[in-house]
Amino acid sequence: MRQKILAAVLLVGVAVALGWYFLWDRTQGSLVLYGNVEIRQVDVSFRVDGRIAQVLVDEGDSVRAGQELARLDDDLLRQQRDQTAAQLAGQKAQLLRLERGYRTEEVEQARAAVARARAVADNATINLNRVSAMRARNAISQKELDNARSSDRSARAELRSAQEQLDMLLS
Template sequence: MNKVKSRVTILVLLLLAAALYAGWTHYARRDTPITLYGNVDICTVNLAFRVSGRLATLQVDEGDSVKAGQAIAALDTAPHHNALRQADANVASAAAQLALLQEGYRREEVAQVRSQMDQAQAAYEYADKFYQRQQGMWGKGAVAQNTLDDARSARQQALATLQAAKEKLGQFESGNRPQEIAAAEAALAQAQAVQAQAILDLSDTTLTAPSDGVILTRAAEAGSMLSAGSTVFTLSLTRPVWIRAYIDEPQLGQAIPGRQVLIYTDSRPDSPYHGTVGFVSPSAEFTPKSVETPALRTDLVYRLRIIVNDADDLLRQGMPVTLHFTTDSVTP
């Protein structure tokens, strides 16, 4: 009986020791800062003109530092100046045509048309009286039927001429139709749109840096004919600078966005950079071959993006770094 109790006691103690060891290792692993390995990831931008033309000048070369808004290359502007002058002329012509239609006819033109109507009125009155006389004489048998028909025809022609003169006078007095003015306004708007595009094309003959950075490559030489979108420079941006790293699932709980990270490089082993966890991939992937980790290559990991807060020119694209998660709280 005593042996059974002893065995039960020993078994209970062993189970209790195992539970304590498991709990200790769990909390120790959770609280112990982890170390990861990653690489510097710097954004690069391909710079190109939005218009085609002959490359006239290059103001920078590979390795040069540039500032945001700095002019770094230019195209030959002569064709674009010509296009702008033509667009300006088309706008002036369309504006003049619209103003002419909106202003209507001049008083001299209206007076001339009114005079023509008066002449047509007099001609009709004469033709009408002549026809009346011929009709009376035809009734007495004094004129032939052909003479009466000629008088009637002349009267109808005079009436038609008078009616046309009245309509023309009404047009001149009322001005142009709203549809004609609307068409002229649309033509002016179209000419102005072409002018605005010509101005934009002319401004696009100067290539400027979108942000601070360093010229990595120059892909064209002065004098080359370039099509729109052809890369001229590749720019490495000064900011932002990121670290690409990977973490396995058991340690994923420590990769909290905003957590502070110390970043060590081989050239600065005692002076770390400071960063924060900015992004944790929501999906797992197999460990890339370029990642240095003691875990198996086939392990599933999650990609991290560490934002470097105090980056300088010593951090280069692809540089390997070592990451130490600090025990500090998450950055607010």
């Protein structure tokens, strides 16, 4: 009998809950509030890093999409622009020099360097021949002969380098 009473009370409770759910106007239960929403922090982003130089709006101002809110300090960007412009000017000057060719003074300097290197190389060859003859008679040490050979090779390398520099200027 207890179970029947419990089942009946439970059934009545479910019926009341369902009735209340279906019969009650749901709009009466919605909550409407009025007031202001205050934002204390706003994240603003820029395409580049930098220091903010000027803020153009105040807290509470209405803004629209795309409106400028702040400006970055552009000193660093101006310096980079000026440096790049200077590099460009230097590159243009070098291109102009390459297009016009080398000045006659530069060619003459290269010819003089070849003549000097040839004279040094010829002297080193003469010295090597003299030292070789002396070494054949055991008049000097092997070290002096090695030094003369080294000087001759070095002088020949300097001559080749100077000649290649002149060839580059002439081509």
